[in-house]
Amino acid sequence: LRLDKLELRGFKSFCDTTQVIFHEGVTAIVGPNGCGKSNIVDAITWVLGEQSAKHLRGGKMEDVIFNGTRHRKPLGMAEVSLTLTAVQDVPDGCAGGALDDDPTSALAAANAAANPVASGEPSSDADGPPPRRRAPRLPQLLAGEKITIGRRLYRSGDSDYLINGRICRLRDIQDFFSGTGLSRAHYAIIEQGRIGQILSSKPHERRALIEEAA
Amino acid sequence: LRLDKLELRGFKSFCDTTQVIFHEGVTAIVGPNGCGKSNIVDAITWVLGEQSAKHLRGGKMEDVIFNGTRHRKPLGMAEVSLTLTAVQDVPDGCAGGALDDDPTSALAAANAAANPVASGEPSSDADGPPPRRRAPRLPQLLAGEKITIGRRLYRSGDSDYLINGRICRLRDIQDFFSGTGLSRAHYAIIEQGRIGQILSSKPHERRALIEEAA
Amino acid sequence: TRRRFREAFDHINAYFGEIFQELFGGGRGEMLLIEPDDPLESGIEIVAQPPGKRLQSVLLLSGGEKAMAALALILAIFRYRPSPFCVLDEVDAPLDEANIDRFTDKVRAMSRQTQFLIVTHNKRTMEAADSIYGVTMPETGVSKLLSVRFDDKPSAVTQAISSAA
Amino acid sequence: TRRRFREAFDHINAYFGEIFQELFGGGRGEMLLIEPDDPLESGIEIVAQPPGKRLQSVLLLSGGEKAMAALALILAIFRYRPSPFCVLDEVDAPLDEANIDRFTDKVRAMSRQTQFLIVTHNKRTMEAADSIYGVTMPETGVSKLLSVRFDDKPSAVTQAISSAA
Numbered sequence: 090l091r092l093d094k095l096e097l098r099g100f101k102s103f104c105d106t107t108q109v110i111f112h113e114g115v116t117a118i119v120g121p122n123g124c125g126k127s128n129i130v131d132a133i134t135w136v137l138g139e140q141s142a143k144h145l146r147g148g149k150m151e152d153v154i155f156n157g158t159r160h161r162k163p164l165g166m167a168e169v170s171l172t173l174t175a176v177q178d179v180p181d182g183c184a185g186g187a188l189d190d191d192p193t194s195a196l197a198a199a200n201a202a203a204n205p206v207a208s209g210e211p212s213s214d215a216d217g218p219p220p221r222r223r224a225p226r227l228p229q230l231l232a233g234e235k236i237t238i239g240r241r242l243y244r245s246g247d248s249d250y251l252i253n254g255r256i257c258r259l260r261d262i263q264d265f266f267s268g269t270g271l272s273r274a275h276y277a278i279i280e281q282g283r284i285g286q287i288l289s290s291k292p293h294e295r296r297a298l299i300e301e302a303a
Numbered sequence: 304l305r306l307d308k309l310e311l312r313g314f315k316s317f318c319d320t321t322q323v324i325f326h327e328g329v330t331a332i333v334g335p336n337g338c339g340k341s342n343i344v345d346a347i348t349w350v351l352g353e354q355s356a357k358h359l360r361g362g363k364m365e366d367v368i369f370n371g372t373r374h375r376k377p378l379g380m381a382e383v384s385l386t387l388t389a390v391q392d393v394p395d396g397c398a399g400g401a402l403d404d405d406p407t408s409a410l411a412a413a414n415a416a417a418n419p420v421a422s423g424e425p426s427s428d429a430d431g432p433p434p435r436r437r438a439p440r441l442p443q444l445l446a447g448e449k450i451t452i453g454r455r456l457y458r459s460g461d462s463d464y465l466i467n468g469r470i471c472r473l474r475d476i477q478d479f480f481s482g483t484g485l486s487r488a489h490y491a492i493i494e495q496g497r498i499g500q501i502l503s504s505k506p507h508e509r510r511a512l513i514e515e516a517a
Numbered sequence: 518t519r520r521r522f523r524e525a526f527d528h529i530n531a532y533f534g535e536i537f538q539e540l541f542g543g544g545r546g547e548m549l550l551i552e553p554d555d556p557l558e559s560g561i562e563i564v565a566q567p568p569g570k571r572l573q574s575v576l577l578l579s580g581g582e583k584a585m586a587a588l589a590l591i592l593a594i595f596r597y598r599p600s601p602f603c604v605l606d607e608v609d610a611p612l613d614e615a616n617i618d619r620f621t622d623k624v625r626a627m628s629r630q631t632q633f634l635i636v637t638h639n640k641r642t643m644e645a646a647d648s649i650y651g652v653t654m655p656e657t658g659v660s661k662l663l664s665v666r667f668d669d670k671p672s673a674v675t676q677a678i679s680s681a682a
Numbered sequence: 683t684r685r686r687f688r689e690a691f692d693h694i695n696a697y698f699g700e701i702f703q704e705l706f707g708g709g710r711g712e713m714l715l716i717e718p719d720d721p722l723e724s725g726i727e728i729v730a731q732p733p734g735k736r737l738q739s740v741l742l743l744s745g746g747e748k749a750m751a752a753l754a755l756i757l758a759i760f761r762y763r764p765s766p767f768c769v770l771d772e773v774d775a776p777l778d779e780a781n782i783d784r785f786t787d788k789v790r791a792m793s794r795q796t797q798f799l800i801v802t803h804n805k806r807t808m809e810a811a812d813s814i815y816g817v818t819m820p821e822t823g824v825s826k827l828l829s830v831r832f833d834d835k836p837s838a839v840t841q842a843i844s845s846a847a
């Protein structure tokens with residue numbers, strides 16, 4: 090996978106629609122204190138499924154919606170989307186590479202991807218034994234194809250997750266990125282101030298980093 | 304009071320006796336990562352009476368004693384002393400200015416200073432009601448006079464506190480500096496990494512900063 | 518002590534407001550007692566509003582804004598009860614160049630009454646100092662202090678320090 | 683999953699040792715399972731020994747040494763399970779110039795497989811980047827992105843950004 094574009098609208102201090110186009114190699118993000126650099130990092134962890142408002146430096150999740158300034162009114166919605174291109178085939182809808190070499194899991198994944206969850210359907214996780222491997226309901230990607238994940242939050246508290254413009258579950262996004270360091274314990278995203286804490290964190294917190302990669 | 308000199312021996316990475324002479328105005332302390340800059344800051348909080356090994360980034364208090372390198376053996380003792388000059392008279396042995404305008408307290412202080420604690424004498428704090436104002440047993444300083452406070456720690460766990468070379472109690476040092484931001488909650492010493500935490504600390508921790516100055 | 522606390526709180530709060538405006542070039546900084554009727558036990562809440570921005574929880578401030586607001590509070594306590602000296606260990610690490618300049622200007626102004634010891638890696642902060650000490654480890658694991666002449670410009674000093682390291 | 687964890691742990695540990703030596707120019711970095719007989723539950727202890735120094739608890743390391751050791755661990759996990767991209771927000775704040783150079787060299791070497799986004803205030807880190815984005819607030823409280831030409835030398839870029847701020 091390769092990172093193509095991030096688009097923010099009404100997310101924290103990014104009131105107007107803003108596009109960040111990514112290039113290969115190393116990109117530096119610079120600017121004065123308080124201008125919105127870490128808000129871009131928050132937008133990335135948020136669209137990847139971050140559930141804790143505290144990790145986004147807020148008190149409640151609505152704190153991510155643009156709150157207004159002296160001359161602008163607060164907005165009613167925050168929306169972020171992230172577009173990536175597959176550099177090689179992603180056969181079973183899991184960017185982290187097949188977690189399990191079992192042939193049936195690849196088959197289950199193909200079936201599931203063919204009929205994405207209707208948003209009304211009860212999640213199959215709730216009943217019966219957990220499937221041998223969680224069946225990602227994600228599109229399979231061929232090299233060169235793009236995938237866009239999205240997230241919206243309304244002031245009412247309603248929220249949507251999206252894949253290629255279609256509503257999906259949070260789980261689908263997490264499944265897609267599991268094993269890449271971008272979901273859950275996200276070892277690939279180091280927020281401001283966190284680098285000094287990794288060594289002094291508790292032994293079980295460090296374990297979570299390794300487990301994410303296992 | 305004015306800061307004159309800090310002397311370290313066997314304290315953390317300062318194995319050999321090291322003197323830091325202070326000048327007026329702003330002094331910058333610079334050098335590569337891991338060379339010992341924050342160890343100097345730790346030496347200052349330690350000699351002022353710091354009781355928590357954790358605040359000195361150690362596990363136990365013995366961690367402040369020079370622990371050896373490939374070519375040097377660990378030492379058996381750490382010693383730090385701090386010399387200050389009184390810029391104006393310090394009448395009742397309290398650098399923070401008389402906490403209480405009660406004339407009897409100044410008198411009590413003068414008496415106490417005249418006969419310092421013999422190190423064998425049980426501390427008067429233990430018995431009877433606490434005096435209206437704790438009687439600092441500290442020398443009164445006239446403008447221009449110097450005072451040196453010291454602290455020693457042996458690997459055995461024994462430790463000494465000193466004022467002008469004479470053994471005293473920890474309390475005497477804390478009393479002398481109370482109200483100056485250098486003892487207890489020490490608002491005048493900001494360790495590495497602490498500046499970002501002051502705003503996110505708990506409401507009662509912030510209160511301790513104001514109380515120290517009250 | 519109730520009276521004393523109240524008096525300290527009110528004075529420090531007034532200074533905090535002033536120094537906050539100086540460090541941010543405007544805006545509003547204030548302390549609030551969470552339980553105003555019980556000043557002896559109440560915790561303290563901090564309000565920090567950078568100029569032109571909406572009032573929000575201090576947690577939403579950026580890393581640099583938080584450091585500047587905390588510095589304003591520390592220096593406000595200082596103004597109420599000066600201390601013989603003040604030690605700041607890499608407080609400039611999260612600051613951009615404009616904020617480093619405001620911070621060092623403020624510290625220089627207060628250094629007439631109080632001695633400041635500032636640990637830093639930032640050249641701009643070094644240049645604002647009256648004297649500089651270098652710490653090196655010519656022998657790994659053993660710290661030594663480099664005595665430095667005060668008339669040297671900081672760039673010559675840092676040169677000497679890195680070559681001694 | 684016991685086998686998978688063990689395999690991940692062993693590989694990452696080997697990489698941690700290697701990258702630690704590259705970032706510190708020697709020394710030893712290692713992870714230990716606190717309860718080796720129970721790999722599925724055991725916490726992880728980290729051993730970090732800068733070159734020439736005695737082995738001590740990681741808590742006694744300096745701010746810069748801790749950041750470099752943590753970076754070595756993160757990059758070791760990366761090498762075992764690469765991620766499409768990596769985001770680092772001001773991880774260079776506690777580092778001196780020599781360590782910034784070692785950190786940016788390592789990141790550039792790994793940037794052939796992985797895209798890196800690095801938020802920084804440090805000119806040396808900016809100079810190591812392939813492209814630079816500036817964030818400004820022409821209208822207070824509203825963030826805007828400055829589109830930047832990639833062939834500009836970073837000093838010209840930072841000039842443009844500070845004048846736009």
Ligand SMILES: Nc1ncnc2c1ncn2[C@@H]1O[C@H](COP(=O)(O)OP(=O)(O)OP(=O)(O)O)[C@@H](O)[C@H]1O
Pocket residue numbers: 100101102120121122123124125126127128129152153154155156157281567570573577578579580581582611823
């Ligand atoms: N929901 C919101 N609506 C409007 N503004 C917000 C919102 N949430 C946060 N902000 C603003 O965003 C700013 C912080 O931005 P951010 O943390 O990205 O700064 P930064 O560029 O990382 O700065 P630094 O260099 O100091 O770390 C704050 O001033 C805050 O008021």
Ligand SMILES: Nc1ncnc2c1ncn2[C@@H]1O[C@H](COP(=O)(O)OP(=O)(O)OP(=O)(O)O)[C@@H](O)[C@H]1O
Pocket residue numbers: 314315316334335336337338339340341342343366367368369370371495658732735738742743744745746747776
């Ligand atoms: N008791 C001890 N004996 C010997 N060395 C010690 C002892 N305690 C700490 N050290 C060493 O001191 C070093 C840390 O020094 P310090 O924290 O002062 O560095 P620093 O100059 O502040 O660096 P930075 O710029 O990274 O913050 C560590 O490498 C540690 O091993």
Ligand SMILES: [Mg+2]
Pocket residue numbers: 126127128281579580581
């Ligand atoms: Mg930031």
Ligand SMILES: [Mg+2]
Pocket residue numbers: 340341495744745746
């Ligand atoms: Mg340090």
